[in-house]
Amino acid sequence: MCWMCEAYGEEGKRWYLNPKNHSRQLYTIKRGRKESAYGTDPETLAGLEQRKVTAAKWEDPENFPQLLKEYNEKPREGGCQVLPLREAIQVAEMAYPIASMMCICRKMMRADEETNPDEYTCTGLGVGMFKWERWPERYRGGVNIMSAEDAKEWLTKMDKKGFVHMIMTFGGSYVGGLCNCDYPDCAQIRTRLDYGLEPALMKGHHFAKVDYDLCNGCGICVQRCQFGAIKFEVTTDRTNIDAFRCFGCGLCETACPRQAITLVERETVPALKEEW
Amino acid sequence: MKKYPRIIIDYAKCPTPFDCKKCLVACPQAIFEVFPVKVEKFKETDKKEPGTYQLSTFYLDKCTACGDCVEVCPTGALSIDY
Numbered sequence: 001m002c003w004m005c006e007a008y009g010e011e012g013k014r015w016y017l018n019p020k021n022h023s024r025q026l027y028t029i030k031r032g033r034k035e036s037a038y039g040t041d042p043e044t045l046a047g048l049e050q051r052k053v054t055a056a057k058w059e060d061p062e063n064f065p066q067l068l069k070e071y072n073e074k075p076r077e078g079g080c081q082v083l084p085l086r087e088a089i090q091v092a093e094m095a096y097p098i099a100s101m102m103c104i105c106r107k108m109m110r111a112d113e114e115t116n117p118d119e120y121t122c123t124g125l126g127v128g129m130f131k132w133e134r135w136p137e138r139y140r141g142g143v144n145i146m147s148a149e150d151a152k153e154w155l156t157k158m159d160k161k162g163f164v165h166m167i168m169t170f171g172g173s174y175v176g177g178l179c180n181c182d183y184p185d186c187a188q189i190r191t192r193l194d195y196g197l198e199p200a201l202m203k204g205h206h207f208a209k210v211d212y213d214l215c216n217g218c219g220i221c222v223q224r225c226q227f228g229a230i231k232f233e234v235t236t237d238r239t240n241i242d243a244f245r246c247f248g249c250g251l252c253e254t255a256c257p258r259q260a261i262t263l264v265e266r267e268t269v270p271a272l273k274e275e276w
Numbered sequence: 277m278k279k280y281p282r283i284i285i286d287y288a289k290c291p292t293p294f295d296c297k298k299c300l301v302a303c304p305q306a307i308f309e310v311f312p313v314k315v316e317k318f319k320e321t322d323k324k325e326p327g328t329y330q331l332s333t334f335y336l337d338k339c340t341a342c343g344d345c346v347e348v349c350p351t352g353a354l355s356i357d358y
Contacts (some may be wrong), residue, residue: 014295054334054335055334055336057337058280058336058337061277061278061280062277107307107310108310108311109300109306109309110297110300110306111293111294111297111300111301111302111310132320133317135314136313136319136320137315137316137317137318137319137321138315184305184306184335185306190335194335194337194338204349209280
């Protein structure tokens with residue numbers, strides 16, 4: 001079972017679709033802790049911890065496997081998971097407020113400056129959005145608060161662009177962010193794919209499956225995959241998706257003009273059940 | 277054990293990396309990262325002020341030592357050791 005659902009889910013609901021984890025109360029509890037100074041907030045600390053492991057790959061290659069093993073096995077608190085557009089839309093119906101904002105990963109990786117709502121790519125959820133102006137030193141301050149309907153349209157636009165949706169908590173179970181990102185600029189995707197840090201980004205609750213009768217091998221889905229799971233199989237003249245590499249983002253599904261790709265629940269297939 | 281390249285950054289010659297961003301954009305392997313080192317609460321860090329942002333080689337294990345960054349750097353702040 002998905003450990004996040006085990007810890008924060010309820011009555012078979014996914015953790016991010018459990019209204020409790022969107023509760024303002026949780027945010028208050030979290031804020032009840034000591035006010036974090038720049039660089040000591042939970043998000044930064046988690047990032048620095050991940051960095052210690054990833055940097056070891058080239059700084060201390062001998063100890064890297066051991067450090068990685070320890071990181072993957074230690075107890076977790078909060079996390080980040082891939083989700084398909086249709087579930088991101090369900091989250092938009094549940095979370096309040098919801099706002100678009102700049103992406104910190106792209107800022108750091110490509111010095112990309114998203115200065116206005118037309119350029120924003122990240123989504124923030126919950127009451128924290130009301131206070132975002134307080135952190136211009138980190139996030140440039142501005143957010144664009146959206147109605148649920150606008151947020152759904154916005155997420156669909158991000159999906160069309162080809163961004164993977166990821167939902168994350170900021171300390172404990174409080175759902176705070178819904179990223180739209182890609183490889184290699186997303187720190188979470190990259191940390192998982194290139195270094196194998198499993199808690200950095202969990203696979204989603206689905207995997208993509210091709211209907212070989214409907215697929216005509218047009219290849220549109222191949223360029224949408226950020227995880228290297230899709231290949232064009234020359235032999236069969238069809239798309240081939242490796243379910244073990246698939247993270248279940250559904251970008252291939254939303255792009256397929258023939259509806260030949262469906263998302264299947266991971267937990268209905270024996271050998272994928274524990275693949276997170 | 278695999279040998280990884282090292283990119284040496286001469287910080288004196290790289291005062292405003294977030295404003296310049298040439299190597300960050302040019303790198304085919306996206307190994308660079310830029311982050312603020314001067315942080316004032318409630319104030320956005322000025323990217324044009326020297327020394328406020330710093331460049332780092334975050335994902336160096338992915339570096340191919342191709343030299344594209346050295347080529348685009350307008351101040352000669354980067355060199356590769358391999």
